[in-house]
Amino acid sequence: MSSRTEPLVVFDSVDKVYEGGVKVVDNLNLRVEHGEFLTLIGPSGSGKTTTLMMLAGFEAPTKGIIRFDGAPLNDVPTYKRDFGIVFQNYALFPHMTVAENLAFPLRMRRENKAVIAERVRNTLDMVKLSALSDRMPTQLSGGQQQRVALARALVFSPRMVLMDEPLGALDKQLREHMQLEIKRLHEDLGIAMLYVTHDQSEALTMSDRVAVFEQGKIQQIGSPRDVYSRPSNRFVASFMGENNRLDATVAGISEECVTAHVGQGGVAVRAHAVAGGPAAGEQATLMVRPECIQLFHRDGFENNVEGRVTDVIYHGDHVRLCLSVEGIGALVARRPVVTGEPGFAEGDVLPVSWSARDMHAFTIDPSERTEGNA
Amino acid sequence: MSKKSRISWLLVAPLLVLVTVGFLLPIGYTMVKAVENPEVTAALPRTAAVLDTWDGEGMPPEAAFDALVEDIRSSRSGLEFGAMTRRLNFELNGSRSVIMKTRRTVDALDAPYSESLPVEIAEWGDPEFWRLIKTNSNPVTASYLLRALDLQVTPGGSIERVPADRAIFLDLFMRTFWISIWVTVICAFLAYPTAYYISTLSDRAASYAMLLVLVPFWTSILVRTTAWFILLQTEGPVNMALVWSSIIDEPIQLIFTRFAVYVAMVHVLLPFQILPLYSVMKRQGPQYLRAAASLGAPPWRQFLSVYLPLTLPGVAAGAAMVFMLSVGFYVTPALVGGLQDQMVSYYIAFFTNQSINFGMVAALSLLLLVFTGAIILIAHRLIPNVGGAIRA
Numbered sequence: 001m002s003s004r005t006e007p008l009v010v011f012d013s014v015d016k017v018y019e020g021g022v023k024v025v026d027n028l029n030l031r032v033e034h035g036e037f038l039t040l041i042g043p044s045g046s047g048k049t050t051t052l053m054m055l056a057g058f059e060a061p062t063k064g065i066i067r068f069d070g071a072p073l074n075d076v077p078t079y080k081r082d083f084g085i086v087f088q089n090y091a092l093f094p095h096m097t098v099a100e101n102l103a104f105p106l107r108m109r110r111e112n113k114a115v116i117a118e119r120v121r122n123t124l125d126m127v128k129l130s131a132l133s134d135r136m137p138t139q140l141s142g143g144q145q146q147r148v149a150l151a152r153a154l155v156f157s158p159r160m161v162l163m164d165e166p167l168g169a170l171d172k173q174l175r176e177h178m179q180l181e182i183k184r185l186h187e188d189l190g191i192a193m194l195y196v197t198h199d200q201s202e203a204l205t206m207s208d209r210v211a212v213f214e215q216g217k218i219q220q221i222g223s224p225r226d227v228y229s230r231p232s233n234r235f236v237a238s239f240m241g242e243n244n245r246l247d248a249t250v251a252g253i254s255e256e257c258v259t260a261h262v263g264q265g266g267v268a269v270r271a272h273a274v275a276g277g278p279a280a281g282e283q284a285t286l287m288v289r290p291e292c293i294q295l296f297h298r299d300g301f302e303n304n305v306e307g308r309v310t311d312v313i314y315h316g317d318h319v320r321l322c323l324s325v326e327g328i329g330a331l332v333a334r335r336p337v338v339t340g341e342p343g344f345a346e347g348d349v350l351p352v353s354w355s356a357r358d359m360h361a362f363t364i365d366p367s368e369r370t371e372g373n374a
Numbered sequence: 375m376s377k378k379s380r381i382s383w384l385l386v387a388p389l390l391v392l393v394t395v396g397f398l399l400p401i402g403y404t405m406v407k408a409v410e411n412p413e414v415t416a417a418l419p420r421t422a423a424v425l426d427t428w429d430g431e432g433m434p435p436e437a438a439f440d441a442l443v444e445d446i447r448s449s450r451s452g453l454e455f456g457a458m459t460r461r462l463n464f465e466l467n468g469s470r471s472v473i474m475k476t477r478r479t480v481d482a483l484d485a486p487y488s489e490s491l492p493v494e495i496a497e498w499g500d501p502e503f504w505r506l507i508k509t510n511s512n513p514v515t516a517s518y519l520l521r522a523l524d525l526q527v528t529p530g531g532s533i534e535r536v537p538a539d540r541a542i543f544l545d546l547f548m549r550t551f552w553i554s555i556w557v558t559v560i561c562a563f564l565a566y567p568t569a570y571y572i573s574t575l576s577d578r579a580a581s582y583a584m585l586l587v588l589v590p591f592w593t594s595i596l597v598r599t600t601a602w603f604i605l606l607q608t609e610g611p612v613n614m615a616l617v618w619s620s621i622i623d624e625p626i627q628l629i630f631t632r633f634a635v636y637v638a639m640v641h642v643l644l645p646f647q648i649l650p651l652y653s654v655m656k657r658q659g660p661q662y663l664r665a666a667a668s669l670g671a672p673p674w675r676q677f678l679s680v681y682l683p684l685t686l687p688g689v690a691a692g693a694a695m696v697f698m699l700s701v702g703f704y705v706t707p708a709l710v711g712g713l714q715d716q717m718v719s720y721y722i723a724f725f726t727n728q729s730i731n732f733g734m735v736a737a738l739s740l741l742l743l744v745f746t747g748a749i750i751l752i753a754h755r756l757i758p759n760v761g762g763a764i765r766a
Binding site: 082 | 660661662664665666667668669670673675676679680683684
């Protein structure tokens with residue numbers, strides 16, 4: 001049935017409007033490729049979860065068509081869609097043991113007992129939970145429940161796996177461990193996964209592609225590296241990772257390079273030019289990530305200034321330096337802590353430089369201006 | 375005792391006092407009343423003392439006759455005498471009139487009474503009658519409890535079934551539990567969809583729907599039962615409506631039937647099933663049904679395999695409450711039921727108000743308590759959570 005040229009899932013001009021007229025998904029066009037790990041990320045209310053709910057069949061699109069393997073999915077009820085879903089709160093059946101929870105989808109498919117027993121055992125092995133098959137879900141830790149939920153979504157070899165913030169309830173260490181585990185399962189099984197999160201580190205570590213949602217629209221979709229280092233607009237840049245933001249006026253544009261004056265006629269800095277970026281004379285927001293700011297002068301870096309350290313914040317694996325730069329204002333730099341290297345102290349005056357390729361210039365459109373710091 | 379634990383004791387003290395005074399003492403008193411047997415000894419102390427030494431074989435000694443005449447002569451008035459005659463009449467029909475006749479004739483008799491008394495009143499020549507008095511001079515008796523089970527002690531001391539025309543109590547218990555079980559089942563079947571529907575409503579709509587459940591709940595049982603009494607009259611609105619809509623030709627007997635008892639009891643008790651069920655269903659949320667759907671369960675399987683098992687504790691909690699309350703129902707069957715629809719409480723009231731037999735009152739109450747406890751215990755074993763707290 002499946003033609004390999006066709007994407008696995010296609011959202012075609014899909015709108016979702018809730019009662020009361022709130023448009024949570026706005027003309028969404030999205031493709032999920034075969035075997036792909038696609039993450040939807042965005043702030044709460046951005047439409048990412050609604051998108052997953054529509055694909056799962058728990059919500060119906062107000063407009064538009066969702067296709068799976070070329071066939072329209074809109075009128076197919078959830079129980080016929082054959083998607084494994086991992087819920088935010090796991091939704092393990094509290095009245096069934098771990099093994100019974102896993103057997104449930106197989107029983108629904110009328111598999112015979114021997115097949116069910118074997119697949120339950122194999123799947124529990126896969127998530128390293130064989131020893132707990134007779135426990136009730138309430139007797140398991142959060143991390144174990146998460147694995148059971150994952151196993152239950154995989155045990156019946158679904159056509160696709162959907163995950164709605166599955167690691168949200170776990171502590172940081174466990175979350176990082178599970179990220180790798182899910183990534184490994186995805187690589188082993190080769191099954192397409194749609195993953196919803198608001199945690200950017202999850203999105204960056206696990207995904208083949210990341211779609212950044214805001215206000216019901218996809219702001220950018222691309223590889224984690226693209227989305228992080230080449231954000232296509234101000235929202236994406238500020239949502240993914242940390243940024244130094246400078247308000248500036250564009251003086252001129254040449255060959256991939258924007259020259260702008262910080263504030264009103266301040267120091268001239270150079271930034272990376274993109275299609276659809278600000279034009280000469282326009283107001284712009286310039287962004288550069290703290291880790292891109294170097295504390296020495298380097299040939300080939302277009303921006304070279306001097307800064308005075310106003311604060312040093314120790315983070316264990318790195319330090320954050322608050323710098324005051326004349327004509328620019330405050331900048332934050334992030335440096336790894338290296339044994340044997342002299343530390344920084346308040347009041348030090350240091351050379352500060354960054355490449356124009358690491359600085360992005362974005363237009364300020366009126367809606368964004370009212371939004372303030374997103 | 376530390377200050378903290380003194381304070382905790384003070385806090386529970388009012389409840390402790392209330393439970394002791396209002397619950398433990400009356401129950402204990404009832405249990406004692408069910409086996410207590412003071413009437414004969416109180417009214418005939420001398421006779422009882424003499425008969426205590428009598429072996430029960432043949433006729434009692436002359437001293438017993440003397441003591442009897444002395445007892446009866448000295449107790450011209452007094453409640454004790456009446457209580458004694460009722461007590462003996464309960465054991466042997468007709469004893470009351472024998473004693474009363476004795477009281478009327480005893481002044482005219484001459485000694486030796488063992489000869490003059492049986493001439494006037496033949497029963498005193500029968501060792502059986504003397505044995506009756508001897509048996510009931512015992513401070514405790516099982517006869518109330520046995521009678522409540524349609525059993526009696528023969529004068530010979532063995533236990534036998536009472537004659538069929540007087541055997542009503544086993545039937546009464548069976549009927550009480552049968553009606554209660556059906557009321558419980560009907561309530562469960564009516565409450566489940568109702569509670570489910572309310573749990574799916576928006577908060578605002580649900581609060582109005584809950585009001586419809588709660589307003590009857592807050593109304594007195596007597597008022598609601600009286601309403602049914604009026605509705606179900608032969609000339610009442612229900613019959614009139616049925617005749618008017620040509621469903622029936624003639625008004626049918628609705629009031630004073632088992633049907634009326636079921637209708638009124640279910641109406642009164644339904645909120646007790648709806649409320650715990652609603653609270654369990656309200657906490658369910660959509661996630662388990664969604665999970666079941668995503669795993670391939672069609673709607674009916676989602677209900678049977680997931681929703682029903684998860685809401686069963688609510689059914690169990692409500693059913694236990696409905697059952698225990700309906701077992702003790704009095705006003706409703708008394709008003710809308712016929713004689714064949716009365717439950718144990720009706721007879722408890724009868725023995726309290728009409729025949730003033732507190733031994734039977736206590737025995738019926740005690741057995742009702744024991745049977746109900748046993749049924750709840752069995753149900754608890756079969757279905758976990760019945761009668762227990764609702765688990766989240």
